[in-house]
Amino acid sequence: MPLVAPFRTSFGTQTVREVLLIRVVTPGAEGWGECVAMQDPLYSSEYVDAAEHVLRRFLVPALLHVGEVTASSVAVHLAKYKGHRMAKAALEMAVLDAELRTHGQSFGAALGSTRDRVPCGVSVGIMDSIPQLLDVVGGYLDAGYVRIKLKIEPGWDVAPVRAVRERFGDDLLLQVDANTAYTLSDVPQLARLDPFELLLIEQPLDEEDVLGHAELARHIRTPICLDESIVSARSAADAITLGACRIVNIKPGRVGGYLEARRVHDVCAAHGVPVWCGGMLETGLGRAANVALASLPGFTLPGDTSASDRFYRTDITEPFVLESGHLPVPTGPGLGVTPIPELLDEVSTAQEWIGS
């Protein structure tokens, strides 16, 4: 799927999204899952071809051998295979969708939704110039987004943040995301962000450097939020206990599924740690599930649950359209959305049936 504009982060520039979808067929209903892995292993170790391979070779056969499968048992059946959380999450999502459609229950109702719409933030890429950045940010604010997140990297951090603060004022909800681009030697530079009263700085250091984030937290005022480091409820509890983060970005694919995402939410709530729903440039399928998740009570910060047109001119489902800075939580059975066949066909490059 082509992106409406190049999206540049500290780990590269994306112009196209290659996405792996899973359709599960059961006697009761069909279910859809979306794997959030990128085409290349730049955000994490997973990537589309690897996810496809591990699903075909190990994960789908494991479920086919079980026979009767429920969504809550998928993770147990797949646990013997290490890692591949995004691939596992996509499979569990498809089984959960089929199960919920069969019983006529929405994702929101199943996960514990307490709201019927969620406030939406937007992730803004690294730009070629400050004027271009200010134009793009202005456009998103005009569209109604309630929070701005700026991608940063060494050489593009203090100046863009200062420019956005000076242009749009101190009341703007503003945060940054480094995608692991800094090290502890950058502490002085990161401390220069403190005067701008950011909501948070997301994943400044390497995803495995939990103690480094705890050390960084002793030298900067901006609250640290972790993304890539949080791969499960256990890792969230460990990071919080070690003082590595005060806020958590929850991405169901990164933690192994929506059921684990709810456990991350519960662990963070138990520690009084606010969470928000991150984004992986999902189609309307993953977007529907993320908006439902983002409506749980502990999601007290606006997430990267942007409208479909933030990234795509044409989504494969009915588009999610921002209404007064919010997206409505789908109410239909399961995801509440399904791919529109002709739109899915237009972007499909390959498909494969794996049956028992």
Ligand SMILES: CC(=O)N[C@@H](Cc1ccc2ccccc2c1)C(=O)O
């Ligand atoms: C919205 C946002 O910033 N997402 C990720 C980074 C990201 C960036 C580019 C991507 C391209 C294809 C698939 C996933 C991607 C995720 C983040 O929060 O760190």
Ligand SMILES: [Mg+2]
């Ligand atoms: Mg991030």
